[in-house]
Amino acid sequence: MAPFSLVTASVSWLAKSFSVLSSTNTLARCASVLPSAYVNPVRCLTSQASGPPKRPLNGYLRYVLQQQPVITRHNPEIKSVDIIRKIAQQWRTMSPEQKRPFEEASVLAREQFKVDLQHYQAQLTPAQVQQQAQEKRQRMAKRKAIRKKRELNNLGKPKRPRSPFNIFMSEHFEEARGTTTQAKMKSLLEDWRNLFSHQKQVYMQLAEDDKIRYKNEMKSWEDHMMEIGREGLIREQTLSTKKKPATKTSAAKTGTNAKAKAVKKATATGKSKPTRKTAKSSSVKTVRTTKKT
Known part of the structure; x- marks a missing residue:
């Protein structure tokens, strides 16, 4: 009779063999049901949805990926920027017939991407769809902030004042x-905390001078933005201060106009009242004279 350990080892080996056979059968069933583009062992064996499919490259980027290793192998001393510049020059000089294979491959990849994207979105739950929408909004907000910062730099917006520690x-x-x-910044922070107050006073005075610099530069920059019609880039507090004098002058003008109208009205009523009194007095005098007679 075989030992107990030998029996257990044979049983475990049989279980492993059956598990392998069952996994291969499931893979075969997945391959027979789904198209070849969707066959993926991880997707078939697990129910969790993987990441979204990547967008396909256009014809020019496909040409870059093909030519970049070739040029690097023939010219190892050239920088990567110069390699891309050289490939772009080659692409511009190519004929439409030479570009057609890369563009056709891009069109086919785009069609396959649409099919893969539909299949991926069909596997998502409502919570995952909501999460993806939120992530997309965050990405769009981040891109918008980056574009705005780049625009402000191009327009010459002054840099913010530095702190004493900076x-x-x-x-x-x-x-x-x-x-x-990171280690250097940590050591500098420790050194800054160990400084005496009179040593920090020097950097605090430099920071105050930098604040004055920033205030003057921002004033001239915002005046220039007002001149070129870019009020949307000006700070709200600056716009409020610029609008207040205008409202005061307009209120003063309206006040003076109201006063002038009131004076005119008063003079008009003052002139008309005496005429009525004089008419009354003349009528009373005539009545008295008639009575005497």
């Missing part, structure tokens, strides 16, 4: 302790 860090960053940027 000035101290910029002056002593090179000789700071540590090999990484």
